[in-house]
Amino acid sequence: QQQVKQSPQSLIVQKGGISIINCAYENTAFDYFPWYQQFPGKGPALLIAIRPDVSEKKEGRFTISFNKSAKQFSLHIMDSQPGDSATYFCAASMRGGDYKLSFGAGTTVTVRA
Amino acid sequence: GAVVSQHPSRVICKSGTSVKIECRSLDFQATTMFWYRQFPKKSLMLMATSNEGSKATYEQGVEKDKFLINHASLTLSTLTVTSAHPEDSSFYICSAGTSGTPSTDTQYFGPGTRLTVL
Numbered sequence: 001q002q003q004v005k006q007s008p009q010s011l012i013v014q015k016g017g018i019s020i021i022n023c024a025y026e027n028t029a030f031d032y033f034p035w036y037q038q039f040p041g042k043g044p045a046l047l048i049a050i051r052p053d054v055s056e057k058k059e060g061r062f063t064i065s066f067n068k069s070a071k072q073f074s075l076h077i078m079d080s081q082p083g084d085s086a087t088y089f090c091a092a093s094m095r096g097g098d099y100k101l102s103f104g105a106g107t108t109v110t111v112r113a
Numbered sequence: 114g115a116v117v118s119q120h121p122s123r124v125i126c127k128s129g130t131s132v133k134i135e136c137r138s139l140d141f142q143a144t145t146m147f148w149y150r151q152f153p154k155k156s157l158m159l160m161a162t163s164n165e166g167s168k169a170t171y172e173q174g175v176e177k178d179k180f181l182i183n184h185a186s187l188t189l190s191t192l193t194v195t196s197a198h199p200e201d202s203s204f205y206i207c208s209a210g211t212s213g214t215p216s217t218d219t220q221y222f223g224p225g226t227r228l229t230v231l
Contacts, residue, residue, distance in 0.1 A: 032218040043119075043206050043222035044157070089156060098170070099145060099210050099218050103156045 003027055004092050006104025014112050019077040021107045023090035026071065030092040034101070035064065035075050038087045047088070048075070080111045116140050117209050119223035126197055127231055134192045134226045136207030142187035143209030147220060148180070151204045163190050197230045204228075 006023045013019045023033075031052055036044035050057045050064045050073065057064045063076040077084055090104040116139040126132050136146060145164050149157040161177075163169040163184035171177045179201075181193040190209075194201055204227055208220040 034219070036222070041204075041225070041227070043117075043208075043225045046219065046221060049219065093218055095218070098162055099220070100147070100159060100162060101157075101220060105156050106154075108154075 002105065003030075003102040004090060004104045006090050006107060008107060009105065010108040010110070012110045012112060013080045015080060015082060017080050017111075019075075019080050019084070019109050019111070021075045021088055021090070021109075022072065023074065023092075023104050024070075024072045025092050025102075027092070027094070027102075028071070029094040030102075031095060032093045033064070033066065033073050034091050034093075035062075036089045036091065038089065038106075044089060077109070080109075082111045082113050085109060085111045115219075115221040117143075117207065117221050117223040119207055119226050121226060122224060123227040123229070125229045125231065128198050129196055131193055131195045132197055132228060134194075134205055134207075134228075136190045136192070136209070136223050138188045138209040138221075141209070143190075144187065145210040146184055146190040147208045147210070148182060148190075148192050149206045149208065151206060151225075153204075157206065160192075194228065197228070199230045202228055202230045 034049035035047045037047045038044040048059045052068045061078045066073045087106045087108045089106050091101040093101045118137045120135045148160045160175045161169045161171045163182050169182035184190040206225040208222045
């Protein structure tokens with residue numbers, strides 16, 4: 001059973017637009033929420049991560065919004081570029097859980113020029 | 114920093130042979146390494162967690178006698194697929210956990226190994 005649910009499965013956005021990917025979790029013991037970016041044939045690369053003590057974290061064009069009460073978090077990609085076309089995975093882990101990551105199903109983002 | 118390498122990047126082998134995949138953390142010491150399997154257009158499936166100097170912990174449904182994991186040092190873990198069969202063909206990815214900045218929870222992933230069993 002998937003502990004982290006991710007949506008949408010895929011999305012298409014125009015260059016310069018905003019891509020939004022949502023994730024939801026059930027286990028309140030999760031306390032670390034990273035996002036990974038993966039290009040075809042490559043390993044995932046850590047993009048940005050957040051802990052539940054903050055509601056938002058921004059790094060360049062990438063922003064994580066975190067809603068602890070709703071048990072939801074999302075990734076916003078501002079000013080989307082063709083080079084952002086990739087699959088994005090949200091994940092969650094907890095201390096005491098051997099730091100194992102529970103991954104979402106992934107979202108394939110296509111940015112059209 | 115936080116670079117993880119894997120070797121080989123792709124391997125083709127005959128059914129019944131064994132294949133070893135190496136995972137190295139190049140610029141940090143990884144007390145914990147993880148091995149994942151990924152099917153096309155799917156998410157990552159955790160196979161096992163290995164801590165340096167101790168036996169790996171396998172996820173439910175993963176055959177430990179088929180997927181042998183050794184974590185001999187703080188910078189090297191190996192996955193050996195024994196008696197490989199076509200259904201073992203997949204993309205295998207390792208990750209390493211660092212105790213340094215920015216977080217002890219952070220996992221850094223290798224570039225993956227594409228295994229094709231004929």
